[in-house]
Amino acid sequence: MGSGKVYSYLDHLECGRCNARFAADVVQGLCTVCGSPLLARYDLDRVGANCSPSEFVGRSPDLWRYHELLPVRSPDSKVSFGEGMTPLIPMPGTGSVMGLGRLFMKDEGLLPGGTFKARGAAVGVSRAKELGIKRIAMPTNGNAGAAWAAYAARAGIEALIVMPTDAPSVTRAECALTGAQLFLVDGLISDAGKMVAEAVSARGYSDASTLKEPYRLEGKKTMGLEIFEQLGWRVPDVILYPTGGGVGLIGIYKALLECQQLGWVGDKLPRLVSVQASGCAPIVRAWEDRASESTMWEDASTVAFGITVPKALGDFLILDAIYKTDGCAIAVDDDDLLDAQGVVARNDGAFICPEGAACFAAARSLRASGWLSESDEVLIINTGTGIKYPDTVSVSPPVLQVGDTIPVG
Amino acid sequence: MGSGKVYSYLDHLECGRCNARFAADVVQGLCTVCGSPLLARYDLDRVGANCSPSEFVGRSPDLWRYHELLPVRSPDSKVSFGEGMTPLIPMPGTGSVMGLGRLFMKDEGLLPGGTFKARGAAVGVSRAKELGIKRIAMPTNGNAGAAWAAYAARAGIEALIVMPTDAPSVTRAECALTGAQLFLVDGLISDAGKMVAEAVSARGYSDASTLKEPYRLEGKKTMGLEIFEQLGWRVPDVILYPTGGGVGLIGIYKALLECQQLGWVGDKLPRLVSVQASGCAPIVRAWEDRASESTMWEDASTVAFGITVPKALGDFLILDAIYKTDGCAIAVDDDDLLDAQGVVARNDGAFICPEGAACFAAARSLRASGWLSESDEVLIINTGTGIKYPDTVSVSPPVLQVGDTIPVG
CATH class of the missing domain: 3.40.50.1100 (Rossmann fold)
Structure with a gap:
């Protein structure tokens, strides 16, 4: 390859556990040596030489603006609904209720299909x-x-x-x-x-199972890239992520390491928090035991159905990201997360999914315990829109007949 | 006011029918002279002197990038979830099936709450x-x-x-x-x-009823502004819009006139098409009669519930936009629009709302009748995500027990 600009600087694949190296341009699954997920590796020297954050500004507001750090070789291969650059919005009402002065939400409900x-x-x-x-x-x-x-x-x-x-x-x-x-x-x-x-x-x-092919993770990584760009190429103090398979958290951490290597963000690490439901919390249990892997959670059940994953293939990567960033893992009860869903809706107007609500409940607990301080810049990933979960809200409004007067004062 | 840059160039309000003029900075409802909707008018000379399309490029990808042409005076007044700049995506699969070589969809399902x-x-x-x-x-x-x-x-x-x-x-x-x-x-x-x-x-x-306050329309206008920007400050041949209250169509036409007066787009007019359901088609009936207003549609009913509006307050504005742009109005049957919803999903992967599907059904009819040609650049507004309408899809997948083999070849 020459030194000119190319669409993707994907170089090879590397096992996330044993570091075995694999060719990127043929179909690959798990590591054939140890059975672990493969991670895409880029020629970051060439990325740095040919690309800088200022270049992204004029590009389309979708995740493909970061194509140099994505694995797709040709723009002709793109299969796109215009996804990405979801808003990062302040949550002052909820923050006020929870004692968090700088609370933000990245709203992944504004993606095609309504989820991250x-x-x-x-x-x-x-x-x-x-x-x-x-x-x-x-x-x-x-x-x-x-x-x-x-x-x-x-x-x-x-x-x-x-x-x-x-x-x-x-x-x-x-x-x-x-x-x-x-x-x-x-x-x-x-x-x-x-x-x-x-x-x-x-x-x-x-x-195409979670982490059994290497490229879903690269898509999730763009959450991190967007957060850094939206903050002006810096990181927040804390990021809370609802964790099932954990690919988003692994992806955000991967984005962080790549951007640090490129010199695009400083050395500061955001504390990464893995949020699970009490009814299915294998990562939390492992973190509490300071273990490097999780064990299968029996009889898993939670209203936050998206994070009902009894044993994640990438558990060791999730836990590594938490340990390396001085983060934590925390479980919340279903009642608590459903309550948080209402707090967010009433105070900031957003109808979020139960998994996102779990993160708000977790933030409230972490503030109460002192793990979060009032001045921390806290960023919550809401992984989907609440409209996919109408059953989390119980509502029975009065029914009027034509010509009735509305019974309000 | 001086000649410097201001956030909004809102100047006054004007009756859409009798042209009576009203002050903008107090609460206004309908025209007190004739009872018609009021339209926001801007000091377009000053907009032109202080602002050009190239300036929008570096701004956040939301509808507030057009703040000079919006009525909000101060950025501090913004109530925002980061809405706007929804993708304009090619629909080659559906276009191929329907004989339309240049078919595009603006996907308003990617807005907060999943609709325009x-x-x-x-x-x-x-x-x-x-x-x-x-x-x-x-x-x-x-x-x-x-x-x-x-x-x-x-x-x-x-x-x-x-x-x-x-x-x-x-x-x-x-x-x-x-x-x-x-x-x-x-x-x-x-x-x-x-x-x-x-x-x-x-x-x-x-x-806050449709068109009974002047500012909802200004928000809808941004659909037009975004379309023009996304096309490189030009207009498509045809825009199809599912019409209930019709504010989006009125807004797109208002955006067009403002941009033409500013010299930001050429003189070409996109033919504006008002799409309704056969079960509630007052605009279509009026257009067929070459009337300037509609009459109340009795016993209105359609699966495209969002456009079940028996008599729109802004009907004269909708019809004016259609006549002035050499557009048309067309009604489609429920069966036809539900079929189109499936065609779009299978061929281009998008799960659209019934109202958006009505536009695809209309495009198919207009192509069959020759009103649309194969080479027309056709842009459809999908006003919402299909996930808000799960009942439009009937599905009963096989249920397997743990340990079963998946019965596929």
């Missing part, structure tokens, strides 16, 4: 298309499957999706309407994962 | 806050009420919302969670409107 899953699907499907993949399969808690089904339809790729019967019902409609083959399983995502693994090995699907 | 109603609410509530309004009331087909409730909560303004029992059920949750006073009415939006009018006159609410 669009990021991973956009980059993952684009790269799959570029590498010639024709059929993908994946287990999902609903939203990832819906996102991958949509992008796959746009790319002309077949999608096989398996989700628990308890997944948000609208995600069924999303998968079905876009033409995916959809199956429900009377179990958890881990059960769906085993069934997909069988289909992959026996019937020639490409496995 | 966020635009009007953002600007309307911001201006209401700036003018000191404490309580608003409005009738709605669901999404506008949900949007205004959210922005009102963020602004600390009380909201009274009345919607038909048939409105999308998730919009009830949106209103209730953000703390609005919500009532359902066993009737249509026109029935809700009469009840709200009574509450307004008897109990001191400010009327």
